[in-house]
Amino acid sequence: MSESTPAIDPALLKRTPLHALHIAHGARMVPFAGYDMPVQYASGVLKEHLHTRSAAGLFDVSHMGQIILRAKSGAIADAALALEKLVPVDVLGLAPGRQRYGLFTNERGGILDDLMIAHRGDHLLLIVNAACKDADAAHLRAHLSDTCEIESLDRALLALQGPAAEAALAQLAPATAQMRFMDVRTLEILGSDCIVTRSGYTGEDGFEISTPADAAESIATALLALPGVALIGLGARDSLRLEAGMCLYGSDIDQTTTPIEADLLWAIQPVRRTGGARAGGFPGANIILEQIASGTSRKRVGLQPDGRAPVRSGAQLFADDTSPSAIGHVTSGGFGPSVDRPIAMGYVATQQSTTATAVFAEVRSKRLSLGVTPMPFITPKYKRG
Amino acid sequence: MKFTEEHEWLTLDGSIATVGITEHASTQLGDLVFVELPKVGTALTKGNGAAVVESVKAASDVYAPLDGEVVEVNDAVAADPALVNSDPLGKGWLYKIKLANRADFDALLDDDAYKKLIG
Structure with a gap:
């Protein structure tokens, strides 16, 4: 039996405000994006x-970046228009108290990071990936400092996900029960000002809760005392988001994949597409808008192995069980505990991207058959009503 | 019962050794969701991959603990990988090999030496 152990000195890793809580709860800690995190x-x-899908999971995602973008003019519309120079997203059309998914693009149409953008009344709050947060802040400063102030917050971030999440959080903050999917509000929890969004990365109903760093442990402890709430590590976070068909930055999307190749056209609202009132104007717009019009040579798809063997990230994909040249590769893959079978996603040549197309993955020198399948693999439970 | 530094256990009946992974290994790996066993008749060389056990997160090789030929595999764990977690030293055995050199078995770790290894 072998397991690779990364040679990283834990003393060099950053810790979240919940580090001691993780240790006290028996976490297995691993290095992730420069942090010592519970896997x-x-x-x-x-x-x-399975607990997250049947009750409620509490995740420490404090390693993620929380960045405030505020227009020097004081008008949030100016901050929104400034951010639109860096994302192919309708930020100006975002209503107060709402958030949406976004992407920072580069000049080649690739993706620098994916993020959540929240309209906080007089400013925007961006939630970005841990591994990208310093680069994202630098990117914002380099391009938007003339009109905006950029502030990286030193706060904790908790995610509470699953069917028992609403009842649990309502014990501490009753107003959260009235929130809809993608709402954002400031609420007091145990005496601390928290920013709560009804969103997540699991396909379940749930919340993400930004707390002051020094309040995180008491809020987490209070949530853990409520029915159905248990701590969940990054391992399950990854299998949950894969079942939900969501991209992991650095695996499924990166600087070499465009939003169109990644099947993220839905994140580019019509107002930013050709013919829209604010079409283009973001890095790589010429490439991305051309791809919307003419298509791409490859596409991110869901993949369903026919057998029981998981097909994991990095596996090469082929059009048949003999051809020597790959038509794509798997970018995320593993076992989906809720669907009780292996699942994967990856890029394939566009001619192989239609549902039910059979492709083959090379695993341990064998070709295993998979079917192209729609995502998500589970039915999301978002509270849209 | 004997053990390897790679966290396999072996029991011997004549020249046939039964091979599985230790309780320590099964705990470290977590709940298994897939087990790939060698084919009966495969000639195994000590240190080469013999089987693969997979959790939700990762695939891990199980190395051949000694030289020999696979004479039987446990189809029950292929059908229900959770057996390896629930009964690693019993119903969760993986395969049986006819040892090339019966004396190799004696050189494996005994219970005390393995317990020392895993601390």
């Missing part, structure tokens, strides 16, 4: 995954 607790990835 799982005693019950393990499989049971943590």
Whole structure:
């Protein structure tokens, strides 16, 4: 039996405000994006995954970046228009108290990071990936400092996800029960000002809660005392988001994949597309708008292995079980505990991207068959009503 | 029962060794969701991959603990990988090999030495 252990000195890793809580709960800690993070607790990835879908999972995602973007003019519309220079997203049309998904693009149409953009009344709050947060802040400063102030917040971030999340959080903040999917509000929890969004990265109903760093442990402890709430590690976070068909930055999307190749056209609202009132004007717009019009040579798709063997990230994909040249590769893959079978996503040549097309992955020198399948693999439970 | 530094256990019946992974290994790996076993008749060389066990997160090789030929595999764990977690030293055995050199078995770690290894 072999397991690779990364040679990283834990003393060099950053810690979140919940580090001691993780240790106290028996977490197995691993290096992730420069942080010492819990990959799982005693019950393990499989049971943590299933617990989140049947009750409520509490995740520490404090390693993620929280960045405030505020226009020097004081008008949030100016901050929104400034941000639109860096994302192919309708930020100006975002209503107060709402958030939406976005992407920072580069000049080649690739993706520098994916993020959530929240309209906070007089400013925008951006939630970005841990591994990209310093680069994102620098990118914002380099391009928007003339009109905006950019402030990286030193706050904790908790995610509470699953069917028991609403009832649990309502015990501490009753107003959260009235929130709809993608709402954002400032609410007091245990005496601290928190920013709550009804969103997440699991396909479940749930919330993400930005707390002051020094309040994170008491809020997490209070949530853990409520019915159905258990700590869940990054291992299950990954299998949950894969079942939900969501991209992991650095695996499924990166600087070499465009939003169109990644099947993220839905994140580019019509107002930013050709013919829209604010078409283009973001890095790589010529390439991305051309791809919207003419298509791409490859596409991100869901993949369903026919057998029981998981097909994991990096596996090469082929059009048949003999051809020597690959038509794509798997970018995320593993076992989906809720669907009780292996699942994957990856890029394939566009001619192989239609549902039910059979492709083959090379795993341990064998070709295993997979079917192209729509995502998500589970039915999302968002509270849209 | 004997053990390897790669966290396999072996029991011997004549020249046939039964091979599985230790409780320590099964705990470290977490709940298994897939087990790939060698084919009966495969000639195994000590240190080469013999089986693959996969959790939600990762695939891990199980190395051949000794030289020998696979004479039987546990189809029950292929059908229900959770057996390896629930009963790693019993119903969760992986395969049986006819040892090339019976004496190799004696050189493996005994219970005390393995317990020392895993601390």
